[in-house]
Amino acid sequence: MGRGGKKSADGWVTKVTLEGEEYYYREASNEITWEKPEALLTRDEIEANKGDWAWVPHPTLLWQPARTVNEDAAGTVHMVTEAGKNIKIPKSRVMNGPETNGREQKVPLWPLHRSVLKHLEDDLVAADGVNEGIISYTLRELYENKSQIYTWVGAAHSVLVAVNPYKDIKGLYTPNQVRDYERPPPNKKLPPHVFGIAANSYNALLRDAQNQSILISGESGAGKTVATKHCLSWLADVAGSESHVEGKILSANPVLEAFGNAKTIRNNNSSRFGKWIEVYFDGATGGICGASIQNYLLERSRVVYQQRGERNFHIFYQMTGDRDICSRFDLEDASAYQYLNKSGVIKANDVDDEGDLQEVLAAFEELEFGQEEQEWIMATTVAVLLLGNVEFSPKTQAGSVQGSAIKNSGPVKRAADLLGVDPEELDHVLTFRSISVRGEKSVIPLDPTTARDSCDSLAKGIYSRLFDYLVSRINESLEGRAGKFIGILDIFGFEIFENNSFEQLCINYCNEKLQQFFNRTTFKEEESLYAAEGITFKHIEFIDNQVVLDLIEQKPVGILLMLDEETLVPEGSNEKLMNKMESQHQRNPKFQVDPHRRLNKDLSFEVVHYAGVVKYDAELMMQKNIDTLYADMYACCQASSEPRLAGLFPNLGRQQIKSVSYKFRKQLNELMDVLYETESRYIRCVKPNNDQRPDRFETPLVVEQLRYSGVFEAVAIRKQGYPFRLSFRQFRCRYSCINQGHVYRGRDDRAVCEEIIASSPHTFEDVQFGRTLVLYKAPVHKLLTLLRNLALESIVPICQSVIRGGIAREFHRRLEEATHVLQEALDLRNDIDALDDAIKAVEPTIGPLARVFSAKPVNLPEAVAHREDLQKWKDLESIFERLTEVEKPSERQFKELSDAVARAAKLLDIPRTDRQIELFDLARQQVVYMSIKLQEKHLDDNLSKYELDQFGDLRDPMEYASKKMFGKAKAAETMLVWQKSGIVSSLTVMDDKLMIKKAKEIFGLILSFANDKKNKDPDGAGSMVVQIGIDMPEMRDEIYAQIIKQLQANPNPESEQRLYGLLGICLSRFVPSEDFELFVLAQTRKSENSQKFVSAFHTTKYGSDAPSAPSSMSSAINAFESNKNRSRYSVMPARA
Ligand SMILES: Nc1ncnc2c1ncn2[C@@H]1O[C@H](COP(=O)(O)OP(=O)(O)O)[C@@H](O)[C@H]1O
Ligand SMILES: [Mg+2]
DSSP, rough: OOOOOEOOSSSSSEEEEETTTTEEEEETTTTEESSSSGOOOOHHHHHHHOOEEEEEETTTTTTEEEEEEOOTTTOOOOEEEEOOOOEEOOOOOEOOOOGGTOOOOOOOEEEEEEEGGOOOOOGGGGSSSSSSSHHHHHHHHHHHHHHHOOSSSSTOOEEEEEEEOOOOOOOSHHHHHHHHHOOOTTTOOOOOOOHHHHHHHHHHHHOOOOOOOOEEEEESSSSSHHHHHHHHHHHHHHHOOOOOOHHHHHHHHHHHHHEEEEEOOSTEEOOOOOEEEEEEEEEOOOOOOEEEEEEEEEOGGTTTOOTTTTTBBBHHHHHHTTTTHHHHTTOOOOOGGGGTTTSSOSOOTTTTHHHHHHHHHHHHHHHTOHHHHHHOOOOOHHHHHHHOOOEEEEEEGGGEEEEEESSSSHHHHHHHHHSSSOHHHHHHHHHHEEEEETTEEEEEEEEEEHHHHHHHHHHHHHHHHHEEEEEEEEHHHTOOOEEEEEEEOOOOOOOOOSSOOOOHHHHHHHHHHHHHHHHHHHHHHHHHHHHHHHHOOOOOOOOHHHHHHHHHOOTTTSHHHHHHHHHHHHOHHHHHHHHHHHHHHTOOTTTOOOOOTTTTTOOOOEETTEEEEEEEETTTTHHHHHOOOOOEEEEEEHOOOSSSHHHHHHOOOTTTOOOOHHHHHHHHHHHHHHHHEEEEEEEEEEOOTOOTTTOOHHHHHHHHHHHHHHHHHHHHHHSSSEEEEEEHHHHHHHGGSSSTTTOOOOOHHHHHHHHHTTTTTOOOOOOOEEEEEEEEEEHHHHHHHHHHHHHHHHHHHHHHHSSHHHHHHHHHHHHHHHHHHHHHHHHSSHHHHHHHHHHHHHHHHGGGGGGTOOOOOOOOOHHHHHHHHHHHHHHHHHHHHOOOOOOSSOOOHHHHHHHHHHHHHHHTTSSSOOHHHHEEEEEEEHHHHHHHHHHHHHHHHHGHHHHHHTTTTTTHHHHHTTSSSSSSHHHHTTSSSSEEEEESSSSBBOOOHHHHHHHHHHHHHHHTTTSSOOOOOOOHHHHHHHHHHHHHHHGHHHHHHHHHHHHHHHHHHHHHHHHHHHHHHHHHTTOOOHHHHHHHHHHHHHHOOTTHHHHHHHHHOOOOOOOOOHHHHHHHHHHHOOOOOOOOOGGGGOOO
16 A cells, blocks of 8 residues: 655655556645646656547557547548557548458547546446447456456446456356355455356345346357356355255256257357246245246257258267267267268367266256166167168159159168157158148158158257257256246347348347347336436436337237248248238338349348348248148157157147247247346356457457447446445445544434535535435546545555554554454344444454554444444334233324334344344234224224214215206205115215216116115126226225115115125225225124124235125125124234
């Protein structure tokens, strides 16, 4: 600390932070800044600092800082880079030359404060501006110079950017790191980390009992699967479980990867399917209690074909490379199989087939796959491989039709054997296909090419079903769902290839949806936080890509729906589909086609996705959208003697075969529904180069991915608001030091926070104090950081000037000891005595040195504050103890207890003892009990006040009667007594004509129900009254008023009895307004057994069951009548 110290002529001193960054301070004027002041600049620096700095193109780094020299008359801006190179930015601000390495680059000349480059923030929202220049510079510098691959987007720590290092970074995922994110050490700011995302999710799940999600996105090879594994392993380590299910979750990986991952050009272990894993947690223990996996769109075409340089799914090489398996299944070397030997790669770098196979086998065991089941899985895999080796030769069939015959019977026989199907049958379905034309079945031979294709589709069909089987078996082993979950989505990122077809359309559609979700939730999260904190803020614009989503998924003309439609019609073709889409969407700006495409027989169209324009080829779209095997093949597999295989081909019956797009849309929409119910976090994975090489950061590639994943928008959204937010407590602990020597008078954290800002001589622009947080923007954050550094530093100079180093060191040692003791007490979280002891021990520990040095243990304020907090619950505890024993409460006691409960409800963040938790619960019940007791007593003493005509919200009888043409006086008289004709208007005051009409209708129904009016279905009428009461809260008092009216001077005992029944049913379903409660209860006292009404009323008022109208009034009334018990709410709650 306190390095530097050269003083300039006008009093500026250079200082250095704990992290080694320079900053500048002038005591006389109390100025502090990161920017080197003029007075300290060398001549060269003065020269270099002249003019404004901005970002200009760089051939490889994309952007570099440069200084503006001038702008000439033609609008060209002349700039000089740090290396002294002159660059001219044309008036158009578009460049395309050596400076941009041949790219066309817009150059908006984003401004730059050069000093920020010296102390980069590990949060992109805190960076100086939202532009490619500063953001790519930050990521690159952190990555290259600090091996820091993670960066936050925003202080809420819900979005993380992760740049793939392609090498192991020492110490990044150690048990220590796991622990740090589990229990963050006080006063240590943890760097951005994937564990931070997992930890935040887990903590939120425990705190809010809400489902959480982690959405991991990025291109192939960007690190999604690795990030998923890190999240899972952190959860497994920290949460653990009693049944060791977390081990199984981790074991699912090797199996899924063996069957679902492959080497591609971009990634040696690329997942060729999407997955969503839900990990369930036990609400009581916080332990893992199960999990489930959902898979999406396995790339089935890879089974039969791979691009050059790529491989088939790992499992094939694992099995053909294992001596034991080869001899058991009579397998040869991988090169002997057509499905494996065409792409030119058998052995992949960095893929350990042998070792991975052992992991798969161990995982099978862990997941409780039986021996015989494992055997079957392997046999089926081998059979798929063998289908690739079947060769077809031309054979002319009857009627000189071109057909085919199988040249080599070996593979077919062997495959049939492994699949448990009849070899001759298999032979037949591979070379013939039966079709039915107008109900007549006939068999047509397949020529060798078609036979080969259909053999491939059999291989794909079996393999993809085998994969589904594995997922569902793993799910069985993972013990399904129970409790709240954290869901992790590891799914293919946005793809633009040279040729894009159906698969890319689905994948990009999925990404488009996820992007919409991301934008919406990021935006909503910001606004709802500000609203919850009650601060003033500007409305934030949100980027909406609904137009593109509609283009793809809207019924009935979205691209995927038109595709489905075309697939259904008998004469459908890709070309017709293309024409229909063109005429449907030609005016949609997000849909583009080449105007000359019909001339060129071009079947391509472009979609303007959020991440860029993608050209799709409609050729083959329909074929790819149908996922069916020829019926014969299907039936052949279904007839297998191997029940597991047969089970993969269930009887479809009349069920229509769904298209791939249909199934995918359905799955995706289900996923979206789940996601919208979760609190979400994001990991945006980025790959720094296309060669899987460490230490190589190619900026243009990175910037492109950031654009695709919406990182710039996320930064922009967050930056518009208040990206920095600390709880009052955190802010107080961190920044109360900035006003050295100031004695704070604030009584609580919030007051102290306000005082920190108010009593500083510096101006802080736009700091907001919300309900629980202090919120502010980057400039304030920077200033606070500087002031804190200055404050910390001041401790050292005092030591040096006053006393020799030895004593200072001793003081520090003692200070640390006291800090440590305090921390231990703090870590106990909920031990008031330990805290007292620790706080008392501070002075004796530091001893007389305390008189020389003003420093106190840094965590002393926190300890004192925490002690105060704990005391609050202790105080509440004694109130609860006392008042939960009271059986006959007074008004005063009721008020005291309900105030205490309300106060307690705001203190749930403070740790509590089990006893306090229990008492709090009891007290809440007791409040209900007391209010019931007081209400009862009040009614006992004041019964006569609650006659219907005293209710203030009823119409005045004269006004009521005025609605009538004749017989006004009679109407006024009978307003509040039984009558058998309809009422004139509503009894309660209402203006809306429709409502008044409804009220009259209700009265008709009540007459019917009570049999005061002739009708067919009295019970049906009663049930309707109840339904209206449930559905229309605004009619409830009216219903009660009408029933009570009919109970006054009712001449007919049967009618009276039925009306009391109705009253009871109503009270069991919905309650009157608070103003009306006592009137209704007073009425029930006139009945035979008023207790059952009161019980029904309490159960409805305080219970949480959703009401529904009874299906049978008479049995509902019977049930109501027979209940003689008091409701549990009106009985004093019992202590556990
Ligand atoms: N955090 C990391 N540390 C070290 N290497 C990594 C990390 N993340 C990814 N990698 C490397 O990158 C490769 C590809 O990552 P992966 O997660 O499979 O990509 P994705 O699932 O996005 O296609 C991994 O096999 C690994 O070698
Ligand atoms: Mg992956």
